[in-house]
Structures are given as structure tokens and as C-alpha cells.
Amino acid sequence: MIALENVSKLYRRDSEEVRALDEVSISVAAGEFVAVRGPSGCGKSTLLLTVGGMIRPTEGRALIDGEDLYALSARDRARRRAEKIGFVFQMFHLVPYLSALDNVLVPTLAGMSAGRKQARELLERLQLGHRVRHRPAELSTGERQRVALARALLKRPAIILADEPTGNLDPASAAQVMSYLADFHRDGGTLLLVSHDPLAAEHTDRTVQLLEGHLAG
Amino acid sequence: MFIIRMLLREIRHRKLNFISALIAVITAVGLFVGVFTACEASRRETVRLMRNMGFNLIIVPEGTDMVDFWSQDYARKEMPEEYVHRLANSKDLSIQHLVARLQKRIEWRGRKILLTGILPEVQMKYLPAKSAMIEAPEPGTVYVGYELWRGTDIQVGQEIELGDKSFRVAMRLEEQGTKDDIRIYGHLHDVQEVLGKPGRINEVEALGCLCLGDALADIRQQLARELPGTHVTEFRSIAIMRAETRKMIENYAALIIPAILIVAAVWVGLLALGNVRERRAEIGVLRAMGVSSWPIAVLFLGKAVLIGLVGAALGFVLGTWLASHFGPQVFPLTARKIAPMYSLLSWSLIGAALMCVVASYLPIVQGVMQDPAQVLREE
Numbered sequence: 001m002i003a004l005e006n007v008s009k010l011y012r013r014d015s016e017e018v019r020a021l022d023e024v025s026i027s028v029a030a031g032e033f034v035a036v037r038g039p040s041g042c043g044k045s046t047l048l049l050t051v052g053g054m055i056r057p058t059e060g061r062a063l064i065d066g067e068d069l070y071a072l073s074a075r076d077r078a079r080r081r082a083e084k085i086g087f088v089f090q091m092f093h094l095v096p097y098l099s100a101l102d103n104v105l106v107p108t109l110a111g112m113s114a115g116r117k118q119a120r121e122l123l124e125r126l127q128l129g130h131r132v133r134h135r136p137a138e139l140s141t142g143e144r145q146r147v148a149l150a151r152a153l154l155k156r157p158a159i160i161l162a163d164e165p166t167g168n169l170d171p172a173s174a175a176q177v178m179s180y181l182a183d184f185h186r187d188g189g190t191l192l193l194v195s196h197d198p199l200a201a202e203h204t205d206r207t208v209q210l211l212e213g214h215l216a217g
Numbered sequence: 218m219f220i221i222r223m224l225l226r227e228i229r230h231r232k233l234n235f236i237s238a239l240i241a242v243i244t245a246v247g248l249f250v251g252v253f254t255a256c257e258a259s260r261r262e263t264v265r266l267m268r269n270m271g272f273n274l275i276i277v278p279e280g281t282d283m284v285d286f287w288s289q290d291y292a293r294k295e296m297p298e299e300y301v302h303r304l305a306n307s308k309d310l311s312i313q314h315l316v317a318r319l320q321k322r323i324e325w326r327g328r329k330i331l332l333t334g335i336l337p338e339v340q341m342k343y344l345p346a347k348s349a350m351i352e353a354p355e356p357g358t359v360y361v362g363y364e365l366w367r368g369t370d371i372q373v374g375q376e377i378e379l380g381d382k383s384f385r386v387a388m389r390l391e392e393q394g395t396k397d398d399i400r401i402y403g404h405l406h407d408v409q410e411v412l413g414k415p416g417r418i419n420e421v422e423a424l425g426c427l428c429l430g431d432a433l434a435d436i437r438q439q440l441a442r443e444l445p446g447t448h449v450t451e452f453r454s455i456a457i458m459r460a461e462t463r464k465m466i467e468n469y470a471a472l473i474i475p476a477i478l479i480v481a482a483v484w485v486g487l488l489a490l491g492n493v494r495e496r497r498a499e500i501g502v503l504r505a506m507g508v509s510s511w512p513i514a515v516l517f518l519g520k521a522v523l524i525g526l527v528g529a530a531l532g533f534v535l536g537t538w539l540a541s542h543f544g545p546q547v548f549p550l551t552a553r554k555i556a557p558m559y560s561l562l563s564w565s566l567i568g569a570a571l572m573c574v575v576a577s578y579l580p581i582v583q584g585v586m587q588d589p590a591q592v593l594r595e596e
Contacts (some may be wrong), residue, residue, distance in 0.1 A: 045594050054505060075509065082507025089593065093502040097230030098223065108219055110507040151506075163593075171284040 001190050002028040002051055002159065007060035009046050009213075021057070022213040030158070033182070033191040035200045038210035044194040045163055047210065051192060052085055052161050053077045062209040069156070082110035088150030088181075090164035092144045094136040094151075100143075101132040104150045122150040126180060142173025149180055160184060162193045166200070178203055220512055224519045234562065235524065238488045243535055243572065244530025245481035246565045252470045253561060255544040258554040259466070274312060274436065276421040279446045290331060290380025290396060291320045295417040298336070298405070300444055304421065305339045307443045312423040312436060314350045315339045319408055325379070330365060331400040332379065334408025336418075346439075350424065353404065358387035360402040374473045379403070408468040425451065466547075473530030482576040489521065489577035493584035500584055501592035508583045518586065521577040532569065533562045 009021040020043040028034045036044050048064050049055040053069040062069045064084060069077055096101045104119040123132055126146040136144050145165060152160055162181065166174035174197060184205040185191050193200055201207050209216040228235045277286060278294035286292050301317040304310060320333040337353040340346050354360055359379070361371055366389045376383045384403060397506060411413050425436055440449050493500075503513055537557045545552035 010450075049590045049593065052505065054593070078504070078507045078509055081505065084577075085507075086503045087502075089502070093593070095223070095499055095502075097226045102219075102222065102226070105219060106503065107224075107506045107508075109223075109503060109512045110509070164281055 001030040001032070001065060002026075002192060003061075004047070004051065004057075005061045005063065006051060007057040007062060009043070009050065009055060019190075019213050021050065023060070024213070024215055025060075025209060025211075026215060028190060028191055028192055031185070031188050032206065033185040033193070033204045035195055035204040035207040037076045037195060037201075037207055040141055042210045043213045048163050048192065048194050050199050052087060053081050071134040079112070082107070082155065084158050086155065086157035086160045088145070088148055088152050088160060088162040088165045089154045090167040092136070092141075092148045092168075094144055094147055096136055099133050099135055100128060100139065100150075103147050104137070104154055106151060107155050109159075110155075112152045119150070119154060122153055123147070126150050140173070141167050142176060144178050145169055145173065145182070149163055151175060154183065157189070159190045159192070162191065162195075164195055164197075165193065166195065166197045174199060219540045220515060221519070223434055224516055224523070227516070228523070230521065231495075234488055234492050235520070238485050238524045238573070239528050239531070241481040241484040241488075242524055242569050243532040245314050245477050246529045246532025246569050247535035247539060249474050250558070250561050250565060251539035251544075252466075252474060252536075254537060254540035254555060254558050255465055255547060256470060257558060258540070258544060258556070261554050263383075268563050272564075274423040274425040274449055274451055276300075276423065276440065276444075276447050276449045277419065279448050282447055283450065289322070291318075291322075292419040295319070295414065295419045296446060298409075298416050298418050301336065301339050301418065301421050301448065303444060303512060304423075306342050307439075308343045310341070310436070310443060311438050312425045313341055313344060313347055314422075315341070315441040316351060316353075317405060317418045318420050318422060319412065319475055320420075321406055323412075325365075325401070328365075329399075330362075331396060332408055332411065333400050333402050333420050334405035334412075334550055335402055336405035356404040357384060358385040358404070360388040360390055361386055362390050362398045362400040363392040364398040365401065369492075379407075382407070382411055392465060478572065482572050485521070485524065485573050485581060488577035489517065490580035490583075492520075493517065493580045497584070497587060497592045500587065501589035504589035506595065513585050514581055517581040518574055521573040522570045525573035526566055528561070528573075529565040529569035533565050536561075 004024055004026050007021050007024045008019065011018040011020055024043075024047065026034075026047075029081070036047060038044050046055055050057055052118060053062070053064075053072075056070050061071075062081060065082070069080065072080065095106060098106070101116065101119055104122060105116065120129070120132060120148075123129055126149060128143060128146055128150070131139060131143055131147075139147065145168070147166070160181065165181065166177055169177060178197075178199055181191060181193070185203070191204075193204065277292040278296040281292040281294050298317055301315050302314075304315055316338055317336040318333060321329055322329055323332045324330075325332070335351070335353040338349040338351065359377065361377070365371070366386075369376065369391065371386060373386050373389055375386050377386060378384075379401065384407065390397065390400075390402075403411070405418070406415075409417060437449055440447055500513055541555050541557075544555045
């Protein structure tokens with residue numbers, strides 16, 4: 001389902017060269033839940049965004065369902081993201097001026113068909129039925145992350161890429177979010193999760209370590 | 218429709234940004250509409266004033282000694298009456314309201330007076346018909362100047378003698394404070410008969426265009442082609458001074474309005490830049506969700522268009538109010554001519570919306586083209 005083949009990513013800042021990923025190869029089978037752990041700055045977010053078709057690797061290939069994402073045009077790559085991938089971020093990145101319901105509907109701008117009814121059902125499933133009209137500033141951090149999760153789930157993606165989804169949450173909210181991600185996994189979804197949180201390992205099939213751009217173990 | 222809801226929610230959320238941009242557009246459009254409305258009213262009134270003040274061109278026979286003309290009040294030389302019809306039939310003359318006159322100083326009842334024969338206005342054949350500027354006496358009647366009837370028994374309807382002919386007084390003229398007060402006006406053909414100069418005139422009065430600059434030189438060239446045996450001179454008047462004042466204000470407006478538009482455009486552009494920068498994460502997430510550049514650009518361009526349209530509508534109201542409120546102080550004679558120019562509304566709407574789109578274009582392109590991964594990694 002997901003495969004990185006000898007992926008390297010170099011950043012240049014002034015005369016300094018930073019190798020965020022160094023010949024990383026990893027594959028995640030359909031329906032598998034994999035966690036990537038590692039210290040800050042080890043390249044976890046770069047790895048996730050590379051898989052998501054948002055950072056072109058300096059070397060190597062990123063494949064989704066056998067298709068090299070970076071061989072596609074930017075337009076087709078965006079379409080694949082819209083069709084197959086849902087993102088969940090540590091900072092939620094909700095649109096501050098939209099209600100919870102409208103935030104869940106934001107992916108419809110990518111042209112997918114999903115209605116308010118479907119969005120409302122998702123919010124109810126994530127125990128946010130009473131918060132549909134609230135804006136992000138009126139929600140707790142846990143509620144914001146659940147809205148972000150509902151947004152990622154709206155288009156019924158095959159893959160969810162989650163970047164520290166519990167990083168800003170209290171333990172209770174973190175456990176709740178992890179259980180929803182586990183539900184997605186149980187329903188056959190593929191998950192690649194980047195996290196410091198040891199709790200994440202309880203739900204995953206496999207955990208890999210990333211250290212200074214290399215996969216270890 | 219979701220995109221429109223998003224656009225409106227964002228405006229409500231960032232009111233200050235929207236209102237600031239709106240103020241810029243309202244100011245620019247308001248000043249544009251205000252100045253334009255006042256200038257247009259002033260132009261119309263100047264034309265009216267000019268017309269009310271009488272003719273501004275006088276055509277005399279070539280070779281007329283102008284020193285003699287101004288001291289005598291008329292040209293000693295004469296020309297055929299038929300000249301006025303030749304002028305009227307010309308396609309290339311930028312003059313109107315042609316009035317042929319024959320005048321001469323004569324002795325009447327023991328006093329020196331000016332006897333003036335007037336032919337009713339001849340319309341220019343190839344120009345739209347205009348209402349006559351003057352009312353010429355009917356044949357067999359005369360108008361008597363103020364100083365000539367004051368203190369006498371001359372009454373309207375009474376017969377008076379001119380030469381060996383008798384004429385009915387059709388009007389006693391009010392005091393003018395000019396030589397018109399010692400003038401008797403009659404129909405041109407009657408006066409020609411009294412003076413023994415049938416078919417002759419010594420001047421044609423006309424109204425030339427109110428243009429400044431080389432209008433007189435142009436008219437002289439046109440007349441030289443049409444009527445080589447004539448000479449034209451222009452009455453400089455207070456109306457011309459007003460036209461020059463108006464021109465000066467228009468020149469200021471031509472300088473100030475573009476400057477205001479540029480300042481407003483820069484203002485709107487900077488606000489758009491600030492808005493785009495503030496929403497970098499939002500744009501990044503939209504891109505991560507596979508939203509293409511176009512819906513994102515529509516979100517920002519839609520806002521720019523809305524600012525332009527709302528700003529133009531409010532600016533039109535403001536400008537019209539400014540013109541009607543302060544215009545009469547700037548242009549005292551134009552007060553009643555200042556009225557809303559609804560044609561400016563559509564131009565303002567189109568122009569302001571375009572200005573906002575152009576001013577916001579580069580910030581929007583920059584926002585849409587930014588690397589979403591960079592924004593998301595910065596979190």
C-alpha cells in the first residue's frame with residue numbers, strides 16, 4: 001500500500017546541508033498500523049509528508065498502491081491525496097473562522113462529494129454532536145483534534161497519516177483519539193503515525209525507530 | 218456554495234482586515250466620484266453661463282481696423298448678408314448660434330444712438346438644432362434701450378420714427394449698464410432699409426466652443442477656408458476665466474485621483490498580503506487535503522472582488538454626498554446642477570473590483586504557490 005524506496009531528503013539552508021532522510025526504505029501493507037518513533041528533528045514529519053506527496057524526495061521513490069507519487073503531475077498528486085489520504089496534525093490546523101461542522105466539510109473543496117449529513121454523523125460518532133456549531137476557539141484541544149480526525153475521515157480515505165496527533169492533548173483526550181484511530185484501523189484502514197507517545201504503541205501492529213534520518217530496528 | 222460560506226465567514230472573522238480594505242476603496246471611489254461629479258456639474262454650468270453671457274466670437278469683414286472697431290463699437294466695413302448662410306451651411310466649423318448684425322451710430326431725437334439690425338439666429342445645417350440664444354425683433358418692430366425710453370413717454374405698442382419709417386415698440390429693455398442702454402434693435406432687413414444698405418451686414422456674432430487652448434486658432438483656420446474675406450476675434454470673458462478655473466481643478470483632479478487610486482491599491486495589496494500570510498497554515502492544510510490552487514485563489518479573489526464592489530457602492534454614495542454637500546461651496550454657481558451621476562456607479566463597481574483584484578493578485582499568487590509542506594513542518 002505505502003512504500004518508500006531508498007528515500008533521501010536534503011535541505012539546504014545558506015551553505016549548510018541537512019539530510020533529513022537518508023536512504024530510508026519502509027513499506028506499510030494495506031490495513032497495517034505502523035508507528036514511527038524518534039526524537040525531535042529526526043525527520044519524522046518529513047517522512048510523513050513525503051509519503052503524503054507533499055515533499056519531493058531528493059532521491060528515491062514514494063509509492064502508494066504501486067504508483068510513484070512524484071512521477072505524477074502536481075495536479076494528479078493532489079487528486080491522489082484527496083482520494084486516498086487523510087491527514088491529522090499535531091496543531092490540528094482547523095480553519096479558525098468555521099464551525100466544527102464546516103471544518104469537517106473543508107475537504108469538499110477538493111471536489112469530493114460528501115454532505116452535511118455525513119459530516120454531522122461523523123461528529124456524532126466522535127462524540128461531538130453537541131459541538132457542531134462551535135468554532136475551534138470554543139473547543140477544548142481534545143475536541144479540536146477529534147474535529148480534525150472527522151475532517152480526515154470524511155472522504156473515507158484508505159490511508160491516514162497522523163503527525164503527533166496526541167502531542168498536544170491531555171492523557172484522557174489522547175487515549176480517546178488513539179482509540180478512534182484504532183477503530184479506523186479495525187475497519188481496514190492503513191495508518192502511518194508519527195509519535196513520541198508510548199501509548200501509540202499499544203494500538204499499532206509495528207513500531208519503527210527513526211534516528212537522524214535513518215531507520216533503526 | 219460552501220466556498221461562498223467560507224468566504225463570508227472569513228470576512229466576519231477578520232472584520233478589521235475587511236473594514237480597513239473597505240475604507241481604502243470607499244475613500245478612493247468617494248473622492249473620484251465626488252470630484253468627478255462636481256467637475257461635471259461645473260462644466261455644464263460653465264457652458265450654461267457662457268451661453269447666458271452671450272456670444273464669444275465676432276466675425277467682421279477682413280481688413281477691419283480693430284482699434285476703430287472697439288472705439289466705434291462696430292466695423293466700418295461691411296460684407297454680404299449671404300455670408301451668414303454660407304457659414305451655416307459649412308460642415309467644418311466648430312461654431313454655433315450665428316446672428317448677422319448691421320449696426321451704425323445715428324442721430325435720433327437729437328441724441329447719438331446705436332441702431333442695430335438683427336437677423337434671427339441661423340441654425341448650423343450640419344449640427345443638432347439648438348434653441349435660440351436671443352430673440353430678434355419681428356419685422357416692423359423695435360426694442361428700445363433703457364436710457365432711450367427712461368424719462369420719455371415711449372411705451373410698448375407705441376409707434377416711433379426711424380428715418381422716414383415708423384416702427385412699433387415691442388419691448389422696453391431693462392437697464393444693462395452697457396452701451397445696449399443707448400441702442401435701438403430692429404429686424405436686420407428693416408435696419409438695412411433705414412440705413413440704405415440692403416443685403417449688407419458688418420458683423421456676425423457666434424458662440425464658439427468653450428475649449429481652452431488653441432480653439433481660436435482652429436476657428437480662424439476654418440474660417441479662412443470657408444470665408445476668406447472675414448476676420449474673427451474672441452471676447453475673453455468671465456466665463457472663460459471660469460472654464461480656466463475648472464480646467465485647473467480638473468488638472469488637480471487628474472493628478473490627485475490617480476495618486477489616491479495608487480495609494481488605495483497599495484493599501485489593499487498590503488492588506489491582502491497580510492491576510493495571505495496570516496492564513497498560510499490554512500492554505501497549507503487545504504493543499505494537504507488535495508484542494509487545488511483554483512478554489513484557494515477563489516477564496517482570496519472573491520474577497521477582493523467583494524471589497525471592490527461593496528467599497529465602490531459605498532464610495533459612490535459618499536462621493537455623491539460629498540459633491541452635493543461641499544460642491545456648492547467649491548463651485549457656488551453649480552449648486553443646483555450637482556446631481557448623482559449614476560453612470561459613474563457602474564464604472565466605479567467595475568473599476569474598484571478590478572483594482573482590488575490587481576492589487577491582491579501578487580500576494581494571492583504568492584500564497585497559493587507557497588510550499589505547503591514548509592508551512593506544515595514549521596508547526
